[in-house]
Amino acid sequence: MVKIEGKSVFGGIAIGPVEILKKKDNQVLRRHVEDTEEEVRRYEAAGDAAKKQLQNLYEKALTEVGEASAAIFRVHELMLSDMDFVDSITNMIRTQNVNAEYAAAITGDNFSTLFESMDDDYMRARAADVKDVSERLIRILSGEGQNGIRGNEPVILAAEDLAPSETVQLDKSKILAFMTRYGSANSHTAILARTMNIPAVIGVDFPEDCDGKTAVVDGFSGCIYLDPDPEFLKMMTERQAEEIKKRELLQTLKGKENITQSGRKVNVYANVGSVSDVVTALKNDAGGIGLFRSEFLYLEKDHYPTEEEQFQVYKRVAETMAGKKVIIRTLDIGADKQIGYFDMEHEENPALGYRAIRICLDRIDIFKAQLRALYRASAYGNISIMYPMIISLEEVQRIKEISAEVRGELKDAGISFGNVEEGIMIETPAAAIISDLLAEEVDFFSIGTNDLSQYTLAIDRQNPKLDAFFDPHHPAVLRLLKMVADNAHKAGIWVGICGELGADLTLTQAFLDMGMDELSVSPAMVLPLRQIIREIR
Known part of the structure; x- marks a missing residue:
């Protein structure tokens, strides 16, 4: 073995x-062609065929994995139409009298190398997309089928x-x-x-x-x-059967309440990043969406998503949840989530830099477009909005001014919107320590334990060398959680956890003792968490 x-x-x-x-042999031979314009026309026909293939793939992916994940095929379509990409291929054909397959291969390699050399993780990941696009063109031009x-x-x-x-x-x-x-x-x-x-x-x-x-x-x-x-095979087969059995047993918990044996009830919601994840959350019987990561709408596009594009996604999520609460986090990029078209400067310590609400309060046009889309979508379901990376009372007050402006503009335009709860994420020690003041300004708190632990312990959670030092059960983190819960309840608002710690079943009892009203976890963890809650006395 x-x-x-x-x-x-x-x-x-x-x-x-x-x-x-x-895979097919990707070696593409260079051939001399006499009629370069005919070769260009052959390339253009292959480009049209590739776009049709991608449109079909988009429709297939849309039904299987949802809009956010399917969007990559729209990106591939845009790459095929990118003028730098197109000009590189056509100029090579015309000036070097080479075949279209070879021009597409060389262009794909050059562009892929360019992306791989970039500092931004997201842009480096696009190198594979460029190769995929050029290989699709080559397969069509050479008459090869799919692998x-x-x-x-x-x-x-x-x-x-x-x-x-x-x-x-x-x-x-x-x-x-x-x-x-x-x-x-x-x-x-x-x-x-x-x-x-x-x-x-x-x-x-x-x-x-x-x-x-x-x-x-x-x-x-x-x-x-x-x-x-x-x-070993016998042992793993038994383990596989146990995993299947566990999943089947958990299915019996569907439709049951998240309530302890002493009668304490807790809302169990799901964290999602796409419309397809919402469907998965419903299949796992989540009571609502505790965190919809709206940044994925931005990460999977090569342009700022328009108000209409965002509205359609938020509306679909609200309608899919059919009245259940949907808490949508406003744009949270920066730190480990970089987007090329935002054109942000390099930072020595991006985790402490230009990110999340700081970007939104600096680039009001982007922020207001998202808020308009969110408020419009609230007319179709139970949408709540929460704002990430808060550190001060002044930030919350400024957010409230901007959101009031947006509501006023929609009202003047005769556009309806629902009654939207607005809350903030407690992700920084600063927000936790002044949570008594912040609680007077908002409808709810949602604690992002990933960043709260990182900032409290002064440990970069992206650095694998520090795994041995990172302790999310650290008393300082747990004390901050208790402080936030107490201050929320004193002000009469609810408080939940949407970070990874919410799915730590060894802490469920402690969270309930703290008074947490809601726990939001990945869809697959909804039923296991319900099981633990129902076993607590």
Whole structure:
């Protein structure tokens, strides 16, 4: 038995044969062409065909993984029309008398290298998208079909990397799990894998002769086991059965209340980042959406999403939740979430820099466009708004002035909107310490324990070297949580937790003792959390 360690992208246990995804030989030969204009026309026809393919992929992804994740295929369409990209290919054909396949390949390599050299993580991740676009053009020009799984039996799919378009096109019924040699946990492929519920591990240095061998994928630990011995295989098969049984038992909790044996009731909501995640939250019987990460609308576009684009997404979320509470966090970028088109300057310490509400209060046009979209959508459901990274009373008062302006503008224009609760995230020690003052200004608190722990402990949570020092159970963090809960209740407002700590089942009892009114977790954790709550005396 051979054990290979990788990095988990999505949990689960899978057992079955490995199939290495056999891609076509990507070597493109350079050919001399006499009629360059005919070659340009051939390229343009291939571009039109590629756009049609991407439109079909977008529609397919929309139904399978939701609008936010499907948006990558819109980005690919835009890349095909990018004038720098187009001019590079057509100029190469005309000036060097080369075939369109070769021009597309060289352009793809050049643009991909350019993106890979950028400092911004998001822009570096676009290098794979450029390659995907150029390879699509080459396949069409050369008359090649799509890559896919060879047989009809479900397999553990192994690949060097998987482009978003490849992931969506694969027949999910034939995939037990996938493992890739490259890729990142923040790539579109990783996001799609999580949404499609496919156990996945990246950074796996699998041997080339593993094709056809039996393997065990442990998506929880990120480990792959090739040629497992009978005893280990029996153990993992039993563990897999236990996981399935646990999920089935949890289903019996659907429709039941989140109430302790002593009668204490707690709202259990879900954290989501897309419309498809909202559907998953409903399937897991979440009582509402405690955190809708609106920044994903910005991260997955190459332009500022318009008010109308945002309105359509927020409206769809509100309607899908059918009256259940939907708490939407305003734009929260900066720190580890960078967006190229925002053109933000490099910062030595972005976690303490230009981010979240600071950007919104500085770039009022972006902020007001989002608020208008949110208020308009509130007419179609139970939408609440919360503002991230607050540190002062003055910030909250300024936010209230701007939101009042937006409501006034909508009212003057005859546009209806609902009665919207407005709250703030408690993510900084400053906000926690003055939470008694802040509570007088808002309708609710939602505690973001990820950043609150980071700032309280002075530990960068993105730095793996500090994992041994990072203690989210630190008494200082827990004391701040209790302080915030007490101050919220003194002012007559409710308080919840939407950070990762909310899903820490070892702390559920402590959170209830503190008086937390709501816990918001990933959709998959809703029922496990309900189970713990119902067992508490």
